Amino acid sequence: MLDVSTGEITEGGLVRSMLLLAVPLVAQGFVRVAEQVVDLFWLGRLSADAVAGVGLAMPVWSVVVALVFFAPMVGTQVVVSQRIGSENGRGARRAAFNGVLVAGGVAVVCGAAGYVAAGPAVELLASLDPSTSGGVDLRDTATTYLRVLLLGMSLAAVSDVIENVYIAHGDSTASLYMNVITVVVNLALDPFLIFGIGPFPRLEVQGAALATVTGWTAGLALGAGIALARRGGLFSRAAAVVSLADARELLTVGLPTAGQQLARQVARFAVVVVVFVAGGGAGIAAYYVGARVATVAFTPAISFQQAVQSVVGQNLGAGNPARANRATWTATGLAVGALTVLGALQWLVPGTIVAVIAPELTGAAAELTVDYLTVLAYGYPAIGAAYLLEAGFNGARRTRVSFAATLLQFYAVRLPIALGGVLLLGVGVHAVFWAVTISNVVVAVGLAAYYYHSVDDGMLSRAVEAAAAD
Numbered sequence: 001m002l003d004v005s006t007g008e009i010t011e012g013g014l015v016r017s018m019l020l021l022a023v024p025l026v027a028q029g030f031v032r033v034a035e036q037v038v039d040l041f042w043l044g045r046l047s048a049d050a051v052a053g054v055g056l057a058m059p060v061w062s063v064v065v066a067l068v069f070f071a072p073m074v075g076t077q078v079v080v081s082q083r084i085g086s087e088n089g090r091g092a093r094r095a096a097f098n099g100v101l102v103a104g105g106v107a108v109v110c111g112a113a114g115y116v117a118a119g120p121a122v123e124l125l126a127s128l129d130p131s132t133s134g135g136v137d138l139r140d141t142a143t144t145y146l147r148v149l150l151l152g153m154s155l156a157a158v159s160d161v162i163e164n165v166y167i168a169h170g171d172s173t174a175s176l177y178m179n180v181i182t183v184v185v186n187l188a189l190d191p192f193l194i195f196g197i198g199p200f201p202r203l204e205v206q207g208a209a210l211a212t213v214t215g216w217t218a219g220l221a222l223g224a225g226i227a228l229a230r231r232g233g234l235f236s237r238a239a240a241v242v243s244l245a246d247a248r249e250l251l252t253v254g255l256p257t258a259g260q261q262l263a264r265q266v267a268r269f270a271v272v273v274v275v276f277v278a279g280g281g282a283g284i285a286a287y288y289v290g291a292r293v294a295t296v297a298f299t300p301a302i303s304f305q306q307a308v309q310s311v312v313g314q315n316l317g318a319g320n321p322a323r324a325n326r327a328t329w330t331a332t333g334l335a336v337g338a339l340t341v342l343g344a345l346q347w348l349v350p351g352t353i354v355a356v357i358a359p360e361l362t363g364a365a366a367e368l369t370v371d372y373l374t375v376l377a378y379g380y381p382a383i384g385a386a387y388l389l390e391a392g393f394n395g396a397r398r399t400r401v402s403f404a405a406t407l408l409q410f411y412a413v414r415l416p417i418a419l420g421g422v423l424l425l426g427v428g429v430h431a432v433f434w435a436v437t438i439s440n441v442v443v444a445v446g447l448a449a450y451y452y453h454s455v456d457d458g459m460l461s462r463a464v465e466a467a468a469a470d
């Protein structure tokens with residue numbers, strides 16, 4: 001078993017505890033990478049317009065996810081993990097229940113609003129370059145894809161909170177199982193719904209979105225089954241009490257991460273606009289493929305971040321600030337080392353990667369994609385460092401630091417470089433590619449310096465006091 005007890009997290013071998021908790025999450029991260037790559041694999045065999053259309057939809061979808069998912073998800077994980085560390089089991093279960101309620105309610109409201117707004121948002125993007133070949137098809141494709149996802153969004157939001165509750169407890173295998181069944185169902189249905197194989201209708205991009213929503217449904221069903229089957233776990237009827245105080249607390253912790261993600265995705269939305277203006281459909285296709293391939297770096301980093309947030313939170317709840325600090329720096333070193341290797345591999349064979357996952361891309365789209373993959377590879381170690389340093393801040397309830405770092409990363413570095421390179425220097429879409437990597441490096445260095453300063457200034461000791469008073 002890879003589950004990690006509270007005693008192991010707060011008193012046992014630190015590296016062993018982090019790795020045991022992280023292994024299922026990193027595996028889960030690669031499962032998600034496989035899902036995205038295989039989605040791209042099938043869409044790439046449908047048409048280049050399908051790839052570009054979904055690429056156009058993704059910034060809008062990412063903004064919606066930032067608004068809906070992150071506040072209840074991260075807030076619930078941090079609050080639950082600290083209550084577990086301080087041996088407040090009933091309070092942890094009550095917070096878990098209220099996290100699920102908040103996630104489901106927000107998702108339903110935002111999903112309905114997003115369904116109405118999807119068309120105008122996509123049309124705004126598409127209208128920026130009306131001369132682009134297939135512009136109307138791109139708009140229709142993106143809108144169709146988005147609306148299907150928005151209708152099923154509440155399933156994914158609740159599922160993510162349940163996953164993070166188990167991660168907070170030290171049980172990352174449950175989260176892995178939920179993701180595996182989600183991805184297996186999605187991937188199994190993809191070719192049938194996209195191409196209309198056998199008795200299935202040919203739904204093309206709409207079919208890809210339907211396969212995704214069906215996968216979310218399966219994952220949530222498994223998560224609910226695990227919750228109901230386990231006695232003494234983090235969900236119970238006795239703790240199923242609506243608590244405005246708990247909802248307020250988890251949102252207070254989680255809202256800065258929602259703001260962080262929203263700021264990140266709005267900036268990415270703006271970057272897509274710049275890419276579209278500078279590179280048209282070929283630029284969008286390259287940016288979309290690059291973003292999908294980059295999940296090999298940032299998805300496992302996010303998974304490891306989740307594990308370390310629980311380790312930091314439980315140790316602070318148990319009154320072990322030095323151990324929480326050591327966990328952050330150790331995890332950062334491990335992430336940097338692993339992503340350095342991944343970056344080197346991507347730098348060596350970018351053309352092969354494009355040929356395998358998107359063979360329909362040719363000409364300028366293929367060339368730009370190879371260039372983007374090469375530039376992205378330089379910043380992979382920084383991606384690992386940034387996410388794990390944020391885990392140290394988040395576990396101490398300093399989620400506002402992560403929010404501020406994102407604002408600086410995107411609005412003080414990435415967007416100015418991209419806009420200046422495209423509009424002032426005439427470098428073209430390559431300015432955007434370099435802006436992404438440079439901003440990743442800058443934020444990693446800045447977070448490392450500020451984390452060192454904050455710990456020296458007593459941040460972790462204050463977090464212990466706050467957890468004890470909860």
